[in-house]
Amino acid sequence: MDVYEALYTTRAMRRVRPDPIPTEVQDRILDAAIRAPSGGNMQQWRFLLVTDRDQVARIAPHYRAAIDFLWDTIYADRLAAVDADPDAPESRQLAAIKRSVDWAAANFETYPLLFFAFDRGDTTGGSIFPAVWSAMLAARAEGVGSSLTTILAVKADEVLEILGVPADKGWRMVCCVPMGYPLGRWGVAKRRPAHEVAYRDRWGEPLGREIPEPLWSPGA
Protein backbone atom coordinates (compact mmCIF):
# COMPACT_ATOMS: atom_id res chain seq x y z
CA MET A 1 0.00 0.00 0.00
CA ASP A 2 1.21 3.49 -0.85
CA VAL A 3 2.24 5.49 2.20
CA TYR A 4 -0.15 8.34 1.32
CA GLU A 5 -3.11 5.96 1.15
CA ALA A 6 -2.24 4.76 4.66
CA LEU A 7 -1.74 8.31 5.99
CA TYR A 8 -5.04 9.53 4.52
CA THR A 9 -7.31 6.59 5.27
CA THR A 10 -6.23 5.39 8.72
CA ARG A 11 -9.21 6.78 10.52
CA ALA A 12 -10.55 5.64 13.89
CA MET A 13 -12.16 2.27 13.17
CA ARG A 14 -14.00 1.15 16.29
CA ARG A 15 -16.57 -1.18 14.74
CA VAL A 16 -14.68 -4.35 13.97
CA ARG A 17 -15.37 -8.07 13.64
CA PRO A 18 -14.39 -10.55 16.34
CA ASP A 19 -12.32 -12.65 13.90
CA PRO A 20 -8.80 -13.19 15.20
CA ILE A 21 -5.84 -11.39 13.65
CA PRO A 22 -3.29 -13.96 12.42
CA THR A 23 -0.07 -14.03 14.37
CA GLU A 24 2.02 -13.13 11.30
CA VAL A 25 -0.09 -9.99 10.85
CA GLN A 26 0.39 -9.10 14.52
CA ASP A 27 4.14 -9.57 14.00
CA ARG A 28 4.21 -7.12 11.09
CA ILE A 29 2.25 -4.54 13.09
CA LEU A 30 4.52 -4.88 16.11
CA ASP A 31 7.77 -4.95 14.14
CA ALA A 32 6.74 -1.78 12.28
CA ALA A 33 6.00 -0.08 15.62
CA ILE A 34 9.51 -0.60 17.01
CA ARG A 35 11.13 1.05 13.94
CA ALA A 36 9.75 4.42 15.08
CA PRO A 37 12.11 6.98 16.62
CA SER A 38 12.39 7.64 20.36
CA GLY A 39 14.34 10.27 22.24
CA GLY A 40 18.05 9.39 22.18
CA ASN A 41 16.96 6.08 20.57
CA MET A 42 16.39 4.90 24.16
CA GLN A 43 13.43 2.68 23.21
CA GLN A 44 12.03 2.92 26.71
CA TRP A 45 8.87 1.23 25.55
CA ARG A 46 6.93 -1.97 26.03
CA PHE A 47 4.02 -3.33 24.04
CA LEU A 48 1.43 -5.72 25.35
CA LEU A 49 -0.69 -7.67 22.88
CA VAL A 50 -3.80 -8.91 24.65
CA THR A 51 -5.66 -11.63 22.77
CA ASP A 52 -6.73 -13.87 25.68
CA ARG A 53 -10.53 -13.69 25.92
CA ASP A 54 -10.52 -13.65 29.73
CA GLN A 55 -8.06 -10.77 29.87
CA VAL A 56 -10.05 -8.72 27.35
CA ALA A 57 -13.23 -9.42 29.36
CA ARG A 58 -11.57 -8.26 32.57
CA ILE A 59 -10.67 -4.92 31.00
CA ALA A 60 -14.06 -4.33 29.36
CA PRO A 61 -15.98 -3.08 32.44
CA HIS A 62 -13.18 -0.60 33.19
CA TYR A 63 -13.35 0.73 29.63
CA ARG A 64 -17.11 1.17 30.02
CA ALA A 65 -16.68 2.96 33.34
CA ALA A 66 -14.02 5.22 31.81
CA ILE A 67 -16.31 6.10 28.89
CA ASP A 68 -19.21 6.84 31.25
CA PHE A 69 -16.87 9.15 33.11
CA LEU A 70 -15.83 10.79 29.84
CA TRP A 71 -19.43 11.61 28.82
CA ASP A 72 -20.30 12.83 32.31
CA THR A 73 -17.30 15.13 32.70
CA ILE A 74 -15.00 16.22 29.85
CA TYR A 75 -17.73 15.93 27.19
CA ALA A 76 -20.73 16.97 29.31
CA ASP A 77 -20.94 20.52 27.93
CA ARG A 78 -20.41 19.46 24.35
CA LEU A 79 -23.07 16.74 24.64
CA ALA A 80 -25.51 19.24 26.12
CA ALA A 81 -24.84 21.40 23.07
CA VAL A 82 -25.61 18.41 20.83
CA ASP A 83 -28.97 17.94 22.59
CA ALA A 84 -29.72 21.64 22.26
CA ASP A 85 -28.99 21.79 18.54
CA PRO A 86 -28.74 18.26 17.12
CA ASP A 87 -28.64 19.39 13.48
CA ALA A 88 -25.60 21.67 13.77
CA PRO A 89 -22.60 20.22 11.87
CA GLU A 90 -20.50 19.97 15.05
CA SER A 91 -23.38 18.24 16.81
CA ARG A 92 -23.75 15.63 14.08
CA GLN A 93 -20.01 14.97 14.11
CA LEU A 94 -19.88 14.57 17.88
CA ALA A 95 -23.03 12.41 17.90
CA ALA A 96 -21.37 10.13 15.33
CA ILE A 97 -18.25 9.85 17.48
CA LYS A 98 -20.37 9.08 20.53
CA ARG A 99 -22.28 6.32 18.71
CA SER A 100 -18.98 4.83 17.61
CA VAL A 101 -17.46 4.97 21.10
CA ASP A 102 -20.65 3.59 22.63
CA TRP A 103 -20.42 0.69 20.17
CA ALA A 104 -16.86 0.07 21.38
CA ALA A 105 -18.00 0.11 25.01
CA ALA A 106 -20.94 -2.24 24.38
CA ASN A 107 -18.84 -4.67 22.33
CA PHE A 108 -15.46 -4.37 24.02
CA GLU A 109 -15.30 -8.10 24.83
CA THR A 110 -15.35 -8.91 21.10
CA TYR A 111 -12.14 -7.07 20.14
CA PRO A 112 -9.74 -9.75 18.92
CA LEU A 113 -6.66 -7.73 19.91
CA LEU A 114 -5.88 -4.96 22.38
CA PHE A 115 -2.53 -3.35 21.62
CA PHE A 116 -1.22 -1.55 24.73
CA ALA A 117 1.79 0.80 24.78
CA PHE A 118 3.87 1.79 27.81
CA ASP A 119 6.77 4.16 28.24
CA ARG A 120 9.19 5.26 30.90
CA GLY A 121 11.21 8.40 31.56
CA ASP A 122 9.60 10.66 28.94
CA THR A 123 6.16 12.08 29.63
CA THR A 124 5.87 14.22 26.47
CA GLY A 125 4.51 11.27 24.49
CA GLY A 126 7.07 12.05 21.80
CA SER A 127 8.95 8.80 22.36
CA ILE A 128 5.92 6.50 22.17
CA PHE A 129 3.14 7.91 19.98
CA PRO A 130 5.19 7.66 16.77
CA ALA A 131 5.49 3.91 17.50
CA VAL A 132 1.78 3.64 18.28
CA TRP A 133 0.82 5.48 15.09
CA SER A 134 3.24 3.28 13.10
CA ALA A 135 1.42 0.24 14.49
CA MET A 136 -1.91 1.69 13.38
CA LEU A 137 -0.58 2.54 9.90
CA ALA A 138 0.89 -0.96 9.50
CA ALA A 139 -2.44 -2.38 10.68
CA ARG A 140 -4.17 -0.30 7.97
CA ALA A 141 -1.82 -1.74 5.38
CA GLU A 142 -2.84 -5.21 6.62
CA GLY A 143 -6.53 -4.35 6.38
CA VAL A 144 -6.84 -4.17 10.16
CA GLY A 145 -8.79 -1.32 11.75
CA SER A 146 -7.77 0.37 14.98
CA SER A 147 -8.57 3.27 17.26
CA LEU A 148 -6.41 4.99 19.82
CA THR A 149 -7.66 5.69 23.33
CA THR A 150 -5.96 7.13 26.39
CA ILE A 151 -9.15 7.03 28.47
CA LEU A 152 -8.18 3.89 30.41
CA ALA A 153 -5.88 6.20 32.39
CA VAL A 154 -9.03 6.98 34.37
CA LYS A 155 -8.98 3.37 35.58
CA ALA A 156 -5.20 2.96 35.55
CA ASP A 157 -4.91 1.21 38.92
CA GLU A 158 -7.38 -1.49 37.96
CA VAL A 159 -6.03 -2.01 34.43
CA LEU A 160 -2.35 -2.06 35.50
CA GLU A 161 -3.29 -4.70 38.09
CA ILE A 162 -5.01 -6.88 35.48
CA LEU A 163 -2.05 -6.53 33.11
CA GLY A 164 0.57 -6.98 35.84
CA VAL A 165 2.40 -3.76 34.98
CA PRO A 166 5.30 -2.81 37.31
CA ALA A 167 4.30 0.84 37.72
CA ASP A 168 6.74 1.05 40.65
CA LYS A 169 9.56 0.67 38.09
CA GLY A 170 8.40 3.76 36.25
CA TRP A 171 6.33 2.12 33.53
CA ARG A 172 3.36 4.20 32.49
CA MET A 173 0.37 3.03 30.44
CA VAL A 174 0.24 5.41 27.48
CA CYS A 175 -2.71 4.10 25.50
CA CYS A 176 -4.77 1.16 24.37
CA VAL A 177 -5.43 0.48 20.70
CA PRO A 178 -8.24 -2.04 20.09
CA MET A 179 -7.76 -3.69 16.69
CA GLY A 180 -9.79 -5.89 14.38
CA TYR A 181 -11.03 -6.35 10.82
CA PRO A 182 -13.44 -3.50 10.03
CA LEU A 183 -17.18 -3.70 9.78
CA GLY A 184 -17.19 -0.24 8.22
CA ARG A 185 -15.40 1.27 5.25
CA TRP A 186 -12.06 2.99 4.96
CA GLY A 187 -12.18 6.58 3.87
CA VAL A 188 -10.56 9.99 4.14
CA ALA A 189 -11.72 11.56 7.41
CA LYS A 190 -13.07 15.09 7.38
CA ARG A 191 -10.61 17.68 8.63
CA ARG A 192 -10.30 21.41 8.86
CA PRO A 193 -8.18 22.40 5.80
CA ALA A 194 -4.43 22.62 6.28
CA HIS A 195 -4.12 26.36 5.55
CA GLU A 196 -6.59 27.11 8.36
CA VAL A 197 -4.40 25.43 10.98
CA ALA A 198 -0.95 26.35 9.67
CA TYR A 199 1.08 29.52 9.61
CA ARG A 200 4.21 30.71 7.83
CA ASP A 201 7.25 31.96 9.81
CA ARG A 202 5.21 33.49 12.62
CA TRP A 203 1.96 32.65 14.42
CA GLY A 204 -1.03 34.14 12.60
CA GLU A 205 0.83 34.78 9.35
CA PRO A 206 -0.86 33.06 6.37
CA LEU A 207 0.72 29.89 5.05
CA GLY A 208 0.88 31.53 1.62
CA ARG A 209 -1.40 29.07 -0.17
CA GLU A 210 -4.75 27.43 0.30
CA ILE A 211 -5.26 23.69 0.41
CA PRO A 212 -9.06 23.43 0.39
CA GLU A 213 -9.26 19.74 -0.60
CA PRO A 214 -7.23 16.68 0.45
CA LEU A 215 -4.16 16.36 -1.78
CA TRP A 216 -4.65 12.61 -1.93
CA SER A 217 -7.89 10.84 -2.67
CA PRO A 218 -8.79 7.22 -3.50
CA GLY A 219 -8.17 6.40 -7.12
CA ALA A 220 -6.64 9.80 -7.87
Next chain:
Amino acid sequence: MDVYEALYTTRAMRRVRPDPIPTEVQDRILDAAIRAPSGGNMQQWRFLLVTDRDQVARIAPHYRAAIDFLWDTIYADRLAAVDADPDAPESRQLAAIKRSVDWAAANFETYPLLFFAFDRGDTTGGSIFPAVWSAMLAARAEGVGSSLTTILAVKADEVLEILGVPADKGWRMVCCVPMGYPLGRWGVAKRRPAHEVAYRDRWGEPLGREIPEPLWSPGA
Protein backbone atom coordinates in the same frame (compact mmCIF):
# COMPACT_ATOMS: atom_id res chain seq x y z
CA MET B 1 6.44 4.59 -1.76
CA ASP B 2 5.22 1.50 0.08
CA VAL B 3 4.03 2.26 3.58
CA TYR B 4 6.41 -0.32 5.09
CA GLU B 5 9.42 1.27 3.40
CA ALA B 6 8.43 4.60 4.97
CA LEU B 7 7.83 3.06 8.40
CA TYR B 8 11.17 1.20 8.38
CA THR B 9 13.44 3.85 6.89
CA THR B 10 12.24 7.12 8.42
CA ARG B 11 15.14 7.49 10.80
CA ALA B 12 16.38 10.70 12.40
CA MET B 13 18.05 12.58 9.55
CA ARG B 14 19.80 15.61 11.01
CA ARG B 15 22.47 16.18 8.38
CA VAL B 16 20.65 17.83 5.49
CA ARG B 17 21.41 20.22 2.65
CA PRO B 18 20.38 23.89 2.74
CA ASP B 19 18.44 23.58 -0.54
CA PRO B 20 14.88 24.83 -0.16
CA ILE B 21 11.96 22.40 -0.08
CA PRO B 22 9.50 23.29 -2.87
CA THR B 23 6.19 24.68 -1.68
CA GLU B 24 4.22 21.82 -3.27
CA VAL B 25 6.29 19.34 -1.27
CA GLN B 26 5.66 21.32 1.92
CA ASP B 27 1.93 21.22 1.07
CA ARG B 28 1.94 17.42 0.77
CA ILE B 29 3.79 17.06 4.08
CA LEU B 30 1.39 19.41 5.88
CA ASP B 31 -1.76 18.00 4.31
CA ALA B 32 -0.74 14.47 5.32
CA ALA B 33 -0.16 15.66 8.89
CA ILE B 34 -3.70 16.96 9.36
CA ARG B 35 -5.21 13.60 8.32
CA ALA B 36 -3.96 12.05 11.57
CA PRO B 37 -6.42 11.33 14.38
CA SER B 38 -6.84 13.52 17.45
CA GLY B 39 -8.91 12.97 20.59
CA GLY B 40 -12.58 13.48 19.76
CA ASN B 41 -11.39 14.69 16.32
CA MET B 42 -10.92 18.06 18.02
CA GLN B 43 -7.89 19.01 15.88
CA GLN B 44 -6.64 21.36 18.57
CA TRP B 45 -3.42 21.77 16.65
CA ARG B 46 -1.46 24.41 14.80
CA PHE B 47 1.56 23.99 12.56
CA LEU B 48 4.14 26.63 11.87
CA LEU B 49 6.40 26.28 8.85
CA VAL B 50 9.45 28.46 9.33
CA THR B 51 11.43 29.08 6.13
CA ASP B 52 12.41 32.72 6.61
CA ARG B 53 16.19 32.84 7.07
CA ASP B 54 16.04 35.51 9.77
CA GLN B 55 13.52 33.54 11.82
CA VAL B 56 15.60 30.35 11.60
CA ALA B 57 18.70 32.32 12.61
CA ARG B 58 16.89 33.76 15.64
CA ILE B 59 15.99 30.29 16.88
CA ALA B 60 19.44 28.76 16.28
CA PRO B 61 21.22 30.11 19.41
CA HIS B 62 18.35 28.84 21.59
CA TYR B 63 18.64 25.39 20.04
CA ARG B 64 22.38 25.43 20.76
CA ALA B 65 21.79 26.53 24.37
CA ALA B 66 19.15 23.80 24.80
CA ILE B 67 21.55 21.16 23.46
CA ASP B 68 24.34 22.36 25.75
CA PHE B 69 21.88 22.02 28.61
CA LEU B 70 20.96 18.51 27.45
CA TRP B 71 24.57 17.28 27.44
CA ASP B 72 25.29 18.91 30.80
CA THR B 73 22.24 17.53 32.60
CA ILE B 74 20.04 14.70 31.29
CA TYR B 75 22.88 13.07 29.32
CA ALA B 76 25.78 13.89 31.66
CA ASP B 77 25.99 10.43 33.24
CA ARG B 78 25.62 8.62 29.96
CA LEU B 79 28.30 10.78 28.31
CA ALA B 80 30.65 10.11 31.23
CA ALA B 81 30.07 6.40 30.61
CA VAL B 82 30.97 6.93 26.95
CA ASP B 83 34.26 8.56 27.96
CA ALA B 84 34.98 5.74 30.41
CA ASP B 85 34.36 2.96 27.88
CA PRO B 86 34.25 4.41 24.35
CA ASP B 87 34.27 1.03 22.62
CA ALA B 88 31.18 -0.41 24.31
CA PRO B 89 28.30 -0.78 21.83
CA GLU B 90 26.07 1.62 23.80
CA SER B 91 28.91 4.13 23.91
CA ARG B 92 29.42 4.01 20.17
CA GLN B 93 25.70 4.45 19.57
CA LEU B 94 25.42 7.41 21.92
CA ALA B 95 28.59 8.99 20.53
CA ALA B 96 27.08 8.74 17.03
CA ILE B 97 23.87 10.41 18.21
CA LYS B 98 25.90 13.16 19.90
CA ARG B 99 27.91 13.83 16.73
CA SER B 100 24.67 14.04 14.75
CA VAL B 101 23.01 16.41 17.25
CA ASP B 102 26.17 18.53 17.46
CA TRP B 103 26.07 18.80 13.66
CA ALA B 104 22.47 20.04 13.93
CA ALA B 105 23.48 22.61 16.55
CA ALA B 106 26.48 23.86 14.55
CA ASN B 107 24.50 24.08 11.30
CA PHE B 108 21.05 25.02 12.57
CA GLU B 109 20.93 28.21 10.48
CA THR B 110 21.14 26.12 7.29
CA TYR B 111 17.93 24.09 7.80
CA PRO B 112 15.62 25.06 4.93
CA LEU B 113 12.47 24.30 6.95
CA LEU B 114 11.55 24.10 10.62
CA PHE B 115 8.21 22.38 11.10
CA PHE B 116 6.75 23.29 14.52
CA ALA B 117 3.70 21.64 16.10
CA PHE B 118 1.49 23.08 18.85
CA ASP B 119 -1.47 21.67 20.71
CA ARG B 120 -4.00 22.75 23.29
CA GLY B 121 -6.09 20.99 25.91
CA ASP B 122 -4.43 17.55 25.73
CA THR B 123 -1.05 17.12 27.37
CA THR B 124 -0.65 13.36 26.67
CA GLY B 125 0.83 14.05 23.24
CA GLY B 126 -1.65 11.54 21.80
CA SER B 127 -3.49 14.20 19.80
CA ILE B 128 -0.43 15.72 18.17
CA PHE B 129 2.42 13.20 17.75
CA PRO B 130 0.50 11.07 15.23
CA ALA B 131 0.21 14.21 13.06
CA VAL B 132 3.91 15.02 13.58
CA TRP B 133 4.94 11.47 12.68
CA SER B 134 2.66 11.55 9.62
CA ALA B 135 4.47 14.71 8.49
CA MET B 136 7.82 12.95 8.91
CA LEU B 137 6.61 9.86 7.00
CA ALA B 138 5.22 12.01 4.18
CA ALA B 139 8.52 13.90 4.13
CA ARG B 140 10.31 10.55 3.79
CA ALA B 141 8.09 9.67 0.83
CA GLU B 142 9.11 13.00 -0.74
CA GLY B 143 12.80 12.30 -0.14
CA VAL B 144 12.97 14.85 2.66
CA GLY B 145 14.80 14.01 5.88
CA SER B 146 13.63 15.12 9.31
CA SER B 147 14.29 14.72 13.00
CA LEU B 148 12.01 15.32 15.94
CA THR B 149 13.11 17.32 18.94
CA THR B 150 11.28 18.48 22.05
CA ILE B 151 14.38 20.09 23.54
CA LEU B 152 13.39 23.66 22.64
CA ALA B 153 10.98 23.40 25.59
CA VAL B 154 14.04 24.32 27.67
CA LYS B 155 14.00 27.70 25.94
CA ALA B 156 10.23 27.93 25.48
CA ASP B 157 9.84 31.55 26.59
CA GLU B 158 12.39 32.78 24.09
CA VAL B 159 11.18 30.62 21.19
CA LEU B 160 7.48 31.37 21.76
CA GLU B 161 8.34 35.07 21.72
CA ILE B 162 10.21 34.75 18.41
CA LEU B 163 7.34 32.79 16.87
CA GLY B 164 4.61 35.00 18.36
CA VAL B 165 2.78 32.08 19.98
CA PRO B 166 -0.22 33.05 22.17
CA ALA B 167 0.69 30.81 25.10
CA ASP B 168 -1.87 32.68 27.20
CA LYS B 169 -4.57 31.09 25.05
CA GLY B 170 -3.40 27.61 25.98
CA TRP B 171 -1.20 26.89 22.99
CA ARG B 172 1.77 24.72 23.86
CA MET B 173 4.87 24.14 21.71
CA VAL B 174 5.08 20.36 21.34
CA CYS B 175 8.11 19.92 19.13
CA CYS B 176 10.27 21.22 16.34
CA VAL B 177 11.08 19.08 13.30
CA PRO B 178 13.95 20.45 11.19
CA MET B 179 13.62 19.19 7.62
CA GLY B 180 15.77 19.11 4.50
CA TYR B 181 17.16 16.94 1.73
CA PRO B 182 19.54 14.42 3.29
CA LEU B 183 23.29 14.44 3.12
CA GLY B 184 23.31 10.90 4.50
CA ARG B 185 21.62 7.69 3.42
CA TRP B 186 18.26 6.22 4.28
CA GLY B 187 18.37 2.93 6.10
CA VAL B 188 16.69 0.70 8.64
CA ALA B 189 17.68 1.94 12.09
CA LYS B 190 18.96 -0.54 14.65
CA ARG B 191 16.43 -1.51 17.26
CA ARG B 192 16.05 -3.98 20.08
CA PRO B 193 14.04 -6.87 18.57
CA ALA B 194 10.27 -6.75 18.91
CA HIS B 195 9.94 -9.88 21.05
CA GLU B 196 12.28 -8.37 23.66
CA VAL B 197 10.03 -5.37 24.20
CA ALA B 198 6.62 -7.00 23.80
CA TYR B 199 4.54 -9.32 25.94
CA ARG B 200 1.45 -11.46 25.42
CA ASP B 201 -1.67 -10.95 27.56
CA ARG B 202 0.21 -10.01 30.71
CA TRP B 203 3.42 -8.08 31.50
CA GLY B 204 6.44 -10.39 31.41
CA GLU B 205 4.70 -13.19 29.50
CA PRO B 206 6.53 -14.05 26.27
CA LEU B 207 5.06 -12.81 23.01
CA GLY B 208 5.01 -16.39 21.78
CA ARG B 209 7.39 -15.90 18.87
CA GLU B 210 10.75 -14.38 18.15
CA ILE B 211 11.32 -11.67 15.57
CA PRO B 212 15.12 -11.44 15.52
CA GLU B 213 15.41 -9.54 12.22
CA PRO B 214 13.40 -6.67 10.69
CA LEU B 215 10.41 -8.10 8.79
CA TRP B 216 10.96 -5.55 6.03
CA SER B 217 14.27 -4.78 4.37
CA PRO B 218 15.28 -2.83 1.26
CA GLY B 219 14.79 -4.84 -1.91
CA ALA B 220 13.19 -7.79 -0.07
